[in-house]
Amino acid sequence: MERSRSRRPSPATQKSFTFTGLKPGTKYYAKVTYAYTTPSGSYDSYVGSNEFASRVVTPTGVKQTKWWYYAKSVEFTWDKQEAADKVEYKVCKVSNGKTFAKDSVAYPSQQFSVSKVKNNVMYTVQMRVHDQWGWSGWSKKAYLFTQPMVNAKKTKVKGNKLTVTWGKIKGATSYTVYVSTKEKKGYKKLATVKSSKSSVTLKKLKGKKFSPKKNYYVYVVANKKVGKTTYTSGKHYSYKVKGARGQLRWTFD
Structure with a gap:
């Protein structure tokens, strides 16, 4: 609920007021008072109040x-x-x-x-x-559309390179791969590939080669580009790559 205000007092003869610049689809509260002056001073007196709303418009942010x-x-x-x-x-x-x-x-x-x-x-x-x-x-x-699921059997660190494989999403226009050494933070976008691909081999993370002795967290996001707008599946599931064994443990936000 927002309060509507006029920037300056209206003449005593005015019986209506038009508010401008209101946010669409928003409820407001308006109160009317009048001012008067007597020999003893200036005073304000309450006239009335009411709620009103601006008209709704076509939804945004869907x-x-x-x-x-x-x-x-x-x-x-x-x-x-x-x-x-x-x-x-x-x-x-x-x-x-x-x-x-x-x-x-x-x-x-x-x-x-x-x-x-x-x-x-x-x-x-x-x-x-x-x-x-x-x-x-x-x-x-x-x-x-759903986030692509990482293929546990084909995602692994081998020869200082990390290969990530995922399931395709019909209708996607590209896929973006993120990797981190920590489960909850530090993810870096390492590759974006065309929709025809379902795997990518990565050489470095933050300038360092991948090691079979370390654990890495990965996730893949699907993208759908329509005109100038790109929609994404977002991140919900991430996967822990256990060294070179290609075993994954998924977690989710």
Whole structure:
């Protein structure tokens, strides 16, 4: 809730005021007082107050936040407009454009989730919002897809080089590989490759060759470029490479 203010007092004869520069889809609180002067001094007196809201607009900031690979569930969020009384979303398959899931929520939430998604399928999501004046337009499409899973048998350190192999995501346009010597921090982007590739061999991390005696943490992010916008699967799972044995232990955020 924001408070609306005029920058200067209005004349005593004025019976209305128009606020400008309001943030769309936002609730405001307005209070009216009047000033008067007597021989003993100047005073303010309360007239009344009320809440009002600016109109909602087409949603922005729609994006994926998490894809739970094993639970087969995806979460997405948006730039919430508190003045909305309903939010509607539709999730469609990219391959055929058919609606996979659709729902209208009476109490607007910041985050939504859709279950029973398929890990090898790419989806789009669009949202619109409703207020007392009606529905907004649909947001532009945001893309939803899982993070690539690292192949445990083919990811290993051998001959001072780290080879990372992953499963492809249908519809991705590229993959980015990150590596660190620590589980929770220090990840460096070491390679971005085309969607035709599902592995990469890395020679150095922070200027040092890889060692079969050290442990490394790796994860791969899938990217989908549409026009000038790039959507990503984000990081949820990371994997610990145990030396040269190629054994992995996954952790997640």
